[in-house]
Amino acid sequence: MITVSEETAVDYEITARIATEAFGSKEVVFSAQRMKWLYESGFGQGSAIVAVFDDGKKVGQIALLHQKVYLDGKPAAATQLVDLFILQAYRSHHLVRRIYKEVERLCQAGGIRLVLTLPNANSALLNERFLKVRPFLSLQARIGVSFWWPRASKLRYSGLLKSMNEPEAIELLSGFVTPAAENGLHWNAETLFDRMNDPTRDYAVHATADLLLISSSRKTRGIRHTLLCGFFARPDAAVASSAVRELIRAACRFWKHRIFVYAGINNRLPRLPGIVLPARLRPPILVQLRDFDTDEPDLRFDRFQLIDSDFV
Known part of the structure; x- marks a missing residue:
């Protein structure tokens, strides 16, 4: 039976192996050591993992890296979505929808106001469809x-x-x-x-x-x-x-x-x-955002750099 839930005890060796297999590229190899650092201390606010299991065997996940944002002098809880992957044999729009539903539930239960993500082209469409994020920044x-x-x-x-x-x-x-x-x-x-x-x-x-x-x-x-x-x-x-x-x-x-x-x-x-750089050489990096406080966010950031993401 396929289940989707928060993973409270992460086996990083298994997670890195599954992630590498799911991406299916010789140029993409996940490090268990780096994933442990990133999820547990990389942004200083902890994380949550929404994982997919098939009778107890992990087959996919998405990670939420919790962050603190200031908006007009006031702190707001935020999270950044990273490392969405599902093994090829399990991929479906229905399962992706279940993952995002659990992400939404965890954010609302945890008092998260903002969701940020820096997606690739495929993930951008999924994020917009299933989590209702919108384009926020374009980093050239x-x-x-x-x-x-x-x-x-x-x-x-x-x-x-x-x-x-x-x-x-x-x-x-x-x-x-x-x-x-x-x-x-x-x-x-x-x-x-x-x-x-x-x-x-x-x-x-x-x-x-x-x-x-x-x-x-x-x-x-x-x-x-x-x-x-x-x-x-x-x-x-x-x-x-x-x-x-x-x-x-x-x-x-x-x-x-x-x-x-x-x-x-x-x-x-x-x-x-x-x-x-011309877009044909390096397209701008898209940053998507959702504000759970409003359907019509009117936010501005004074600073957002690569160090603020998991890109570097």
Whole structure:
């Protein structure tokens, strides 16, 4: 018998194996270690898993990563949908509908106001049909080239997060806590530290007195580049364009990649880094949203960057 319910004791080895099989691509291999980190501590607010079982055998799931959002100075509970997969033999619109019904029930029972998701083309249609989410943001990929010499003189820090012990990292990050007046996902020093502790990826942090950048080395279509995962401004600071350029140079110097890529919105920056890539080369990243408080949401985010998602 097929059942759909919240999974309270997750076997990550089995879940990673099923996810890899369900995606059916040699380029997509799920890591049990990363899934455990992502679900349990990646966003600092915990998670819920809606799983599909066939007589006790797991055959599919969707994960809800709980987050905290500020809207006009007030906190709102949010969750981000990730990792929807069902083994090929079990796929049907009826089963997908049951999964989304359980997602909806858990959100309403848990007082979740906002649902966010960054879907691929197939998932976008399912999300819209079964969960009534709507397009919210379109994040354009931006690219640039940085010439990193001479070495910047105003940097307070530039290096791997893992090269610092936790107290040192927390002290550095504590100056860049998300202010309540800024609409978007809220990060404090501890949750931002946890977010960068992905066991399968390395992150570097670069900071001036007023601005912090999180970066990572990535490879896309054979081209290595510095991914600018997110900028965080010190509350009440006026961020200068020179500080943005200085941090980008520091990140590119650290990873030894001259090309950098950024996708997101951030109203604290004088301007977004780089130039927009044509859609034929990299379509914008769609962010969908549902507000359980209203059928006609009128929301704005001041900041939403790749670090706010499970994309990086």
